[in-house]
Amino acid sequence: MMQKILVTGATGNVGQEVVHLLLLQNCHVCAGVRNPLKAKQILGSNVQCIPFDFTNPDTFTKAFKEVDKLFLVRPPALANVRQQIAPALNAAKLAGVEHIVFLSLLGAERNSFVPHSKIERYIDQLGIPATFLRCSFFMQNLNTTHREDIKTRGELLMPTGNGKTSFIDVRDIAAVAVRTLIEDGHQSRAYTLTGKEALTYYDVADIFTSVLGKPIRYNPSLLKFVQQTHSSGLPIDFIFVMVAIYTTARLGLAGLITSDTEQLLNRSPITIRQYIEDYAECWL
Ligand SMILES: NC(=O)c1ccc[n+]([C@@H]2O[C@H](COP(=O)([O-])OP(=O)(O)OC[C@H]3O[C@@H](n4cnc5c(N)ncnc54)[C@H](OP(=O)(O)O)[C@@H]3O)[C@@H](O)[C@H]2O)c1
Incomplete structure (x- = not known):
């Protein structure tokens, strides 16, 4: 059966591109969004949208139902990982999500104070197989x-x-994200994505x-x-x-500068x- 992919941050810079590229690959994609009506205006009426809010646990059960893979974007305003991101990750684990591709930050592995580093560690603690995309500044x-x-x-x-600055285009990040979501072999890997x-x-x-x-x-x-x-x-x-x-x-x-983007x-x-x-x- 076709795997179901939930995309968070789907109305944002990277998430929009990820949704459209997944649709081009004929994947079963669902956008997890705060406001489905507004999201459909941005993404197109053909895109399946489901209510999802990191700060509203009531949205989690339906949003994660039958989801196999998750594209995870931390909204920039949510900096408290324990309170604002971890509850959704707990729900993903409970729902049986098999793979998370997380939009992380250049150097997250060396800087334990940034939220992205805390999220990476929390995903590892939960034991959900993951791919961390540690990105440079977006063009x-x-x-x-x-x-x-x-x-x-x-x-x-x-x-x-x-x-x-080793600027990267979000269209390249999205293309890498889609490859790591739909292809085997990217679990338990971290890529440093730069221009x-x-x-x-x-x-x-x-x-x-x-x-x-x-x-x-x-x-x-x-x-x-x-x-x-x-x-x-x-x-x-x-x-x-x-x-x-x-x-x-x-x-x-x-x-x-790394060669990860070019290789992927x-x-x-x-x-x-x-x-x-x-x-x-x-x-x-
Ligand atoms: N900018 C850079 O140079 C750079 C570099 C490396 C990493 N990053 C990381 O990339 C991430 C941002 O990615 P982006 O630029 O693609 O995002 P973005 O364009 O800022 O969009 C944020 C997304 O989060 C959604 N959102 C906001 N609050 C939410 C909530 N409570 N629950 C669910 N969704 C919510 C927004 O949806 P609505 O439509 O509902 O508002 C929107 O889709 C951040 O974690 C940032 O640190 C950025």
């Missing part, structure tokens, strides 16, 4: 979180100094300028970053998290130039 942060700065002020504003090159934001600004045909400047000021994000209404704890993440990049900890996809990862060409209309 798509540039057309979501940073879109307005780039579009309206022609500015890349992030406090990363000269630090290099093929590590670039400074000065490099990225130059590529933006060349592709968009309008000047885009990199501004590494920490003070301006905090002022700007605060005045745009982002909560202060979220701003601190962003500063912490960009500090790791400034310190050179985000530039690691049998092709080169998408370059940042290709990504900017594909998404150009977002910033014009």
Whole structure:
């Protein structure tokens, strides 16, 4: 019988791509979402959507019914793993989920404080076979979180100094996720997913300028970053998290390059130039 795959974070950057690629493979896919009506508008009316909320245990039994595999995305706002993520994982175990593919973070194995590290350890404790996808910075942060700065002020504003980042396109992450979900041999494995090159934001600004045909400047000021994000209404704890993440990049900890993405996809990862060409209309 065809295996059933539950995708969490299905309306988000990576989850959307995973759902669509699984459907192209004719898999039995179900999107676990907080608001099925809204999700169908995003994903398409043909996509099976089921209510699922990490913070509402009443949704777990139905959502995990007959699920064989789980694509697990930790929503960025849920940082308390014990209270906000573990209950759903307990329910997955109880329901007999056989394999979890977890969207994790570059370096999670070395940084026990990040939620992704705690989630990896909790999945291992439960004894559910898993694949951890430890991803570098998403290119798509540039057309979501940073879109307005780039579009309206022609500015890349992030406090990363000269630090290099091995950006990865979420379309590549989703393609790897789908392969590890539908193919045997990826259980009890961790992959570090990066792009093929590590670039400074000065490099990225130059590529933006060349592709968009309008000047885009990199501004590494920490003070301006905090002022700007605060005045745009982002909560202060979220701003601190962003500063912490960009500090790791400034310190050179985000530039690691591996061959995992290329090996799993049998092709080169998408370059940042290709990504900017594909998404150009977002910033014009
Ligand atoms: N951005 C990066 O550079 C980067 C790099 C490595 C790893 N990561 C990790 O990737 C993850 C984020 O992935 P993403 O960018 O694909 O996600 P995203 O676009 O931020 O979307 C978050 C998803 O979580 C859902 N969600 C929010 N609260 C929920 C809840 N209580 N219960 C169930 N679903 C909920 C949202 O659904 P609604 O439609 O209901 O809001 C949405 O589908 C994070 O764990 C992040 O740390 C990010």
